[in-house]
Amino acid sequence: MATPLSADGFLHRLRAEGVTVVEVGDWRHHNRNHKGPWGPVHGVMIHHTVTRGAARTVELCRTGHDALPGPLCHGVITKDGTVHLVGHGRANHAGLGDDEVLRAVIAEKRLPPDNEANTDGNRHFYGFECENLGDGEDPWPPAQLEAIERAAAAVCRHHGWTERSVIGHLEWQPGKVDPRGFSMTWLRERIRARLK
Numbered sequence: 291m292a293t294p295l296s297a298d299g300f301l302h303r304l305r306a307e308g309v310t311v312v313e314v315g316d317w318r319h320h321n322r323n324h325k326g327p328w329g330p331v332h333g334v335m336i337h338h339t340v341t342r343g344a345a346r347t348v349e350l351c352r353t354g355h356d357a358l359p360g361p362l363c364h365g366v367i368t369k370d371g372t373v374h375l376v377g378h379g380r381a382n383h384a385g386l387g388d389d390e391v392l393r394a395v396i397a398e399k400r401l402p403p404d405n406e407a408n409t410d411g412n413r414h415f416y417g418f419e420c421e422n423l424g425d426g427e428d429p430w431p432p433a434q435l436e437a438i439e440r441a442a443a444a445v446c447r448h449h450g451w452t453e454r455s456v457i458g459h460l461e462w463q464p465g466k467v468d469p470r471g472f473s474m475t476w477l478r479e480r481i482r483a484r485l486k
Contacts, residue, residue, distance in 0.1 A: 292449045294329045294416075297378040299448070300364070304373060307444035309437060312374045314352055320361050321379025327413055328380040333395045333455040334442045335384050335415040336477070337363065338424040338468040344368040347421045352376040363417040365441060371433030373418070373441050383419065384411025387462035398454035401461050411462055416445050424470045439477065443484045453481040 295303060297318040304311050321328065341347040347366060351374075354360030361377025368374065386407040392414060394401050418441055422428050442456045449455070458474040459466045 303444040307440045317375045320377045323379045332414045337419045337459045338422040340424045348374045363419040367420045371437035383417030387411045439480045453478040
């Protein structure tokens with residue numbers, strides 16, 4: 291059972307891991323907590339945005355849209371490797387996913403196939419949306435991949451988690467494909483090396 295990082299703690303941990311951070315608006319108080327609790331937290335979820343352009347991507351993730359109000363994550367990782375903090379607390383990023391996957395994340399075991407959507411992921415995961423079209427062709431610049439690695443590692447380091455606490459949206463919710471363009475196994479290996 292892990293208590294979510296405070297806003298100050300989140301910012302401090304990211305910067306301590308060498309992440310370039312931009313604070314967007316009143317991100318510390320921007321959340322969906324009125325819809326339910328945030329925590330206990332058990333992991334970090336990585337997404338792609340299906341957008342192009344840093345400013346547009348950050349604004350969409352901050353405000354959301356008619357069908358899904360923002361924030362849509364805690365941090366937006368743009369192509370240049372900057373993490374834009376847009377929310378703190380419950381965020382609309384994970385949706386419903388597989389309870390067996392959550393149990394595996396908690397136990398830091400091999401992930402089972404995600405074949406159910408019966409568990410609230412917005413409560414239990416930190417979320418990073420990463421600027422990418424998600425078509426398998428849009429490139430992932432090295433600076434962006436390093437920022438994803440560093441941001442996830444920062445949260446894991448604070449909570450004493452291993453790389454197995456970092457998952458992709460595609461590993462959580464049936465039908466999701468994000469992040470597309472690199473494998474989560476590859477990313478977890480990078481995080482594992484960093485946490486050493």
